[in-house]
Amino acid sequence: MSFDSTYTKELPLVESKTSFSEIDNVIAAPMESKPGKTWFLLLALSVTMLLFGAVCLGLTFWFGIGLWGNNQPVGWAFDITNFVFWIGIGHAGTLISAILFLLRQRWRTAIARFAEAMTIFAVMTAGIFPLIHVGRPWLAGYLLPYPNQNNVWPNFYSPLMWDVFAVSTYLTVSFVFWYIGLVPDFATLRDRTKAGIKKALFTILSLGWRNSNRHWQHYERTYLILAGLSTPLVLSVHTIVSFDFAVSVIPGWHTTIFPPYFVAGAVFSGFGMVSTVLIFVRKVFHMEHIITVNHLEKMNKILLATGSIVGYAYAMEFFIAWYSGNPFEMFVFINRAFGPYAWAYWTMISCNVIFPQLFWFKKIRRAIPVTLVIVILVNVGMWFERFVIIVTSLHRDFLPSSWGMFVPTLYDTGILIGSFGLFFTLVLLFARTLPVISIAEIKAVVPGAQPTHKHHTNGQH
């Protein structure tokens, strides 16, 4: 093909001309076939991780937070790092499905469903941490504003309080958005299923969907409204999470750059995680022609953009620390880069800023193994970003007399591993129980599904 034609013609979103029934078959295949050995192996691995985390968590409940490495200057460590990390992961899904939907980025179709599911699972995983990080988890209900005989309300000044609302709203809206998108697919599945519980379940879940024109009309409208509702949430949730830090007085936390920096970081990490999982999914479920290299390349472009924003934020933090003339802030940043946690800082910088810069090269963007390595590094780097922000700021703050070090324990790592276990267990179960790609939407982007100026196709409508 000549240069001109590739430039003007949009790349096909689904490679090869696939018939609608083929699409149904491919996407429904994981749900209708017996899972293979690989799946069971992966599930066993995830569940083991989950159980390990659960045991560590159970012991923590029994004995106390003291099993972790947290201490007097470092009141938060892995707990809130994990929380922010998972909330960040949960940003890609809604961004892909809502913002890209509003921006008419049709390439999102192939990955939206999976990304949304990952959002929900990530937010669920994240939601565990605020509950378990408290010293007396059995009283976590005090964080909810409910009328009580003592007339005690939560403190609405506290960013942790805002977190409760932000995260629960985000989870609810993301879930509804996801479910609405699933309704036509449930109907497809209902029609494919012969009988039994499965059929009954799909029947209930599909809410009587009959593919009627009016259904589609309502569906499209609802989906659009929900996308509109979700969009500000994508920005607000991590903004509010960043307030946990920005509203405090601790140097290294008390920064106005945090909201945009956190949102960019969240999108960055979310895309990193989505890419990581999709690279496996498209291979395992033979969906290379639906989730194409083009998709991955586009995601890599977003990774490059957000990674650069994050890099800019890191640089700007340093600049402001110097420019503000605030000696506490200056100290914190010098200490971050050259203090006892310098290794964590440079891990963060190299994973988040340096390696993603390789995506400037088209070859690398389209090379799947390299992409896989880089996106995993992005995940690592983004986890370390939260660790650096939380631990290095706390461990040496105002009074040098109170400086200390945080050393993670077995329980800290156990719960971190457990959180991955929970996430991947949910992802694996999802991959076998629900359509990982929107059947209805993908049909709309198959080559030939759209009317063209050149020639009418005789595709099925």
Next chain:
Amino acid sequence: MQAGGPMDKKIDITNLVPQENNEQKSEQKEINYWRSFRELHNDPDFLKEKNNEFKEGVTDDFEVSKLSVLSRRKFLALLSASAALAATGCSDYKEKGSIVPYNKKPEEIIVGLPNFYASTCTSCNNACGILVKTREGRPIKIDGNPDHPVSKGKICAKGQASILNLYDPGRLKDPVYSSDRQNHRNIPWGEVDDKIIAELKTNAGSGKEIAIVTHRVISPSYKKLLDEFIAAYPTTKVYSYELFDEGTKNSAWTKTYGRKTYPVVKLENAKVILALESDFLTYEGNAVENMRLFAMNRDVMNGREFNRLYVVEGAATSTGFTADYRMRLRTDAIEEFVLSLLNEFLVKRRISSFASDVRISGVVQSFQLEKFAKKYNLDGKALNALVEDLIKNQGNSIVLAGNKLPESTHIAVNLLNDVLGNTKLYSADSEEIELQPLSQRNDIETLIGSMNAGNVGMVIHAGTNPVYHIAHDYGYTDAVKKVPTVITIADMLNESSEVSQYVLPLSHILESWGDYRTRTNFYSLQQPMIAPLYRSRQKEAMLLTWLRGNKEAFNENLYHEYVMQNWEKNIFPVLNSKLDFKKFWNASLHDGVAYINEKPAPPSTFIPDAFAGLSSRMTASEEYIVLLEEGNLGDGRFANNGWLQELPHPVSKIVWDNYAAVSVQTAADLGVNNNDNIEVLFGERHLTLPVFVQPGLADKVVEIQLGYGRTKAGDVGSNVGFNANVLLTKHVTLSSRFFNNAKVSKVTGTHELVTTQENHAIDESPLLKDIQFKRGIIVESTYNEFKKNPALVKGEKEKVDIESVNREHKYTSFKWGMSIDLNKCTGCSACVIACNVENNIPVVGKEQVKKGREMTWLRIDRYYHGTPDTPQANFQPMLCQHCDFAPCENVCPVAATTHSADGLNIMAYNRCVGTRYCSNNCPYKVRRFNYFNFRDHFNDAYYDKESVNLMYNPEVTVRSRGVMEKCTFCVQRVMDERQHAIEQNRNVEGANVTTACQDACPSYAIVFGNINDKESEVYKHRENAIGYLVLEEIKTAPNVTYFAKLRNTEEKA
């Protein structure tokens, strides 16, 4: 309002209600609707029926009195009561025991109100007066007795913490016996007494020695008892020893002045103090008194001129870091230093008549101060200032020599004081009293010789632990095993009990009677606050029972009566009291002190021959020096006291260990770093222990604390640290705790030392250097600058007025605040322990401190500045600042920490879920989180045992796992005052509230009160020009004011 007021206006509701209803009903009858034809047509029957509201017969017997007795209210009351009963009955709430009211209330106890009793603390030989707070018969806090003439209401950290020893779950509860001295089993007292009396009689009869080994005898009645014991059993000999004796100091005094003990020094009159290797502000001598007298001239509020403290030392003590000028010098060069000073004053300046005494000038003329200063690289400026100051302030200065220094140095120092006319500061009204001299080296050797020869039939360790304390080369342990009967009287099993057949439980000082005499003019009395918790007895009562020769002689008042009789017969007649004895006795017990008019003998003159005729003088060498110091555990008797184990050393901030402190240079020479083991070797004696690199120590000096490394000291104290007593020797050349010519070398292995403060304080990197000044944590200036410009601190600061985003609360009535004077704080840590006791603060253990989870609400921060070789340090007590704009309050999601209307930052423990957000956001990092249920977590719930529960202050909630806590400004005491104010119908008086730390501070550095009261002390402190707020520019608006540290140096350092 009168109690029962509302009851007077009783309203009979049952009568009122029906009447009103009837009136309303009669009005309603006017409206005429018809419901049936019968009604419309006015059927007479119907009308008849209609006139009665109720159908005939229904209301016949309607009478309130005949109704069910169960009224609506009563029904509801019963309903809710039964619901409550069901709820409580069915709940599986943990059985917490039952609270039983007094059947017969003791007259002096009002439930909920504390009683205070005066007594005497005998945890060391200072015998400070104490005032013990008891609640419902349980002692819960020990403070100083304000009526005591020496300690004046203050008491040290050990005294404060000694309450834990009373409730120590590991205390010996019954007498135990073992014929093989190995496996002791319980044995009743009657049997013990019978057996021991029989053996005493046999031994006295057969001429075998009965040895009583005791600590220093400071009680007249105990002395009398021992004398009587000797009379009854004539083969008895009494031996007394102290690990921390003042032997060289006193013997030097005897030689130079012909008097027994070193005099009491009027420190308050000293304008210049030169302390030579003397930690007189923390551990040495009567530190509580010293601190008070020293701080009197360190007070910018009282208008007195600041004194000037010079410290010349080889060790690194908090006294040294409190000094205005600190010079580090090898301890064995100190004598040369004193002689050089003498040369300077006598030969060069000829300021004293001793100058013409060739016996003296002949000795000193070979010591040149300049040469000396050059040789030891002493700071010339400081040295010049010292010489000039001593000359300028003749008669108003004092040179203090540490107890560890050898006799010859003390003699030289006595001469120096005499030359300078400082004898004026030796008190003429008061003198130390020595009831019985301590045993000398040959006494102990004789005892051990007799033991080995089989001439000793019985040894009684009367509250002592000689197996641990006595220098190992005496061979005490082996010798005592040869004695047929060994009795150890101890509060718990210890090293000496392992060589004893009998181990008898010793009562705590709060369970004991006694009288003590340490100085002329007064006696201190000791009375029990509580009956012995277990079957323990005080040692005097045991000896008395055995003396009487009959187990029936014992009763719980035995020694009480003995002391009383002794007083009535021997002491009371001398006192010329106008009261009858009973009244006098009760009054004295109430005060804790009894005064007596006596005058010490007039001062004597210096005996020059003592100085001239000295046979040996200490000469400085190049070899290693070892200094054995007192630490937080005293002589080891506090080893099982978790609070003291966890109390950071004032300078190194190390907890739960002792260590070999060496200088930076020495560490480099030895090739060691922190935690690396070194071996200290003197011929046969050797000790391996970890190194701690201590800035400011003289090179080639190894400083080690005693009292650690006990092998049998209970569950908490056993095998903590290293037993440096193994370095003690009977062949004392310099003094018992100061040795030269040590061999020190690196050996394999490490031992982790844990500090509460990261040890990067002396970092030369520009980022960290003097960070405490740059950050406005410590403000330091000089006294001269202050005199020139008293507003130097407030004037320097830019006025920053940032508006708060929150609504500002106007504190209209009272508002609590504190001020801490850094000029007075010596870092002694009495406040830390006082806070622990008052606020039920748990012990967490070394592991947890290492993780940074110590729970002390009040800590003393130590900041170094200067070079690692010659640093200075600042001590800063740090506690919750009760900020007006407290960062912790904003971020708590459940509003568990909020601000009270009187300016306190308060914690609602019940509400706290434990997010730790408040702790993160606290710039002062004073919040403490219960990462575990520490009482349960520490040492297999050692401090969760029943006896410890008795100790807790019932006014302060015991916090459990997962809850944040911090200093409350002793809110329970504030509430107490509020309650009294309401009761007495007056305003709350700020001066009536004192915090526990304030009560404890021996130098009166802490002031607390109402800062809205313009007349209050705390207000004046807060307004004082050298007052500053820590981290003021982040606008937390703290309510703790610190006074800038003013060093009394000639110029700014």
